[in-house]
Amino acid sequence: MRTIDKALKLLEEFDESRPEIGLSEMARLSGLDKATVHRMLTTLARHGFVEQNPQSKSYRLGAGILRLARIREASFPVTASIQPVLEQLSRQTGETAHASLLVGDRLATIGICESPKSTRVYLAAGQILHLHATASGIACLAYLPEDQAVRILNSGLEAFTQHTDTDAASILTQIRTARENGHACCDQTYEMDVFGIASPIFSAGGHACGAIAVATPAHRMTGQLRDSIIASVAEAACEASRRIGVEAPESFRRTVNRMVA
């Protein structure tokens, strides 16, 4: 279904920093012909996935998306369940906390609670995180079926900073360590100056369906702070899983208890 793929990829071009996109600009961004993009956008508009600003003629994400999100939240309230956990985690650690869910082979940020500190990590709403380059991603991979993890690691890993590890074998080692420890740490592998600590959120079946994480300015990180955040994040991950109706696997809970103690 290549046509559907292309149309849905158009929606990925929108983000917090680029909420409206004109026809020609979208054609350039997507690499598709302008006529094709126009037909796709009008089709998406008919279903409420985008809407056109009548003045500027630019397109933005549509109200139909809000409707679908409400339906999902009504029957499966992940965002609402996890938000209070994020707030407590942020309060406990004094840093920015966020949660993300697995969407395809990447993570989509679905909840953020910012630290009150003046120097804090800022995260854009709906940001996409790559599995190999973020603490959330490694934590997630650690509790995914290994064949899926291997497939992702072999699909070409992008470097985002000079610290991004793009070697599949080396990341597989990180993943195994994360599985043993119940958490993952990444030092500036996705964005400079950001240190991330994450633990997986579980879905029924014991596999990860997302992650909960704390992002700290890298310069602030010390061994002691790190250990304290790790314990809080792991506990928060357990609580988040519980709130969406899943008990974290026995092995994970043991690891967490060892840390908290």
Next chain:
Amino acid sequence: MRTIDKALKLLEEFDESRPEIGLSEMARLSGLDKATVHRMLTTLARHGFVEQNPQSKSYRLGAGILRLARIREASFPVTASIQPVLEQLSRQTGETAHASLLVGDRLATIGICESPKSTRVYLAAGQILHLHATASGIACLAYLPEDQAVRILNSGLEAFTQHTDTDAASILTQIRTARENGHACCDQTYEMDVFGIASPIFSAGGHACGAIAVATPAHRMTGQLRDSIIASVAEAACEASRRIGVEAPESFRRTVNRMVA
């Protein structure tokens, strides 16, 4: 773009009362072949629009939708802006209030605040409202370009109850009345026992982009209650428009002031 149309229509089959749908069921609901539906659902899944329950193999709306909704809300916070208005409106009237936005040729409910009363109108999250059969729809049509209104009225009007008016000319009269009065009333035209009163929410350019409404059990409705709700709804509509950065047109504001006085 027929393929995209079909794929996006699949998403419309989900609602609060049917949050998970299996492959064969979806094929039946959509009238498409099972093979086609399977290909479409896997494509939608790849982009996070649906996800598959690993146990039941059924499909449900995906986490990618939450991400897109957050991006839209971050740059254009309609839901967050209108929710407090709904809460005040519900408090003022003692009845269930809701807001909906124009999506294609229909309205999508994007906010609800339920009445505390024991007999109250219940609305499902993300419910779709048809323009010709609801107070919100008539209010919206009244402030849409007339050619668009006429096109919609000529596209085959479905009857939902024995009180649904499906005559285009007669609805056009209702629309004109609504434009004069700044509000619309519908007595059990969409659901039995529900009386709706609505006013339009405006977008830049003076056209309606949605509506704000109060739904009351029909047996409770009296002339006096009606007038009091109308004034509250019209004021709420003004406030809702203002909160999304649009001043309601002069003519509408005059009508509202006349009513409140």
Next chain:
DNA sequence: ACTATTGGTGATAATAGTGAACCGATAATT
């Protein structure tokens, strides 16, 4: 006044999607 860019359109060339039949597995029925 000219040039470049915008949003948008239409006809053919190129590529895509469709669906009946089929598979193995599970669940219900006789």
Next chain:
DNA sequence: AATTATCGGTTCACTATTATCACCAATAGT
């Protein structure tokens, strides 16, 4: 225990849809 029906999923011959290019009118910039 055997039978029947349903499930999710796949295949391949057949057929439809979609992409592209050149072009238009309108607006913005030089």
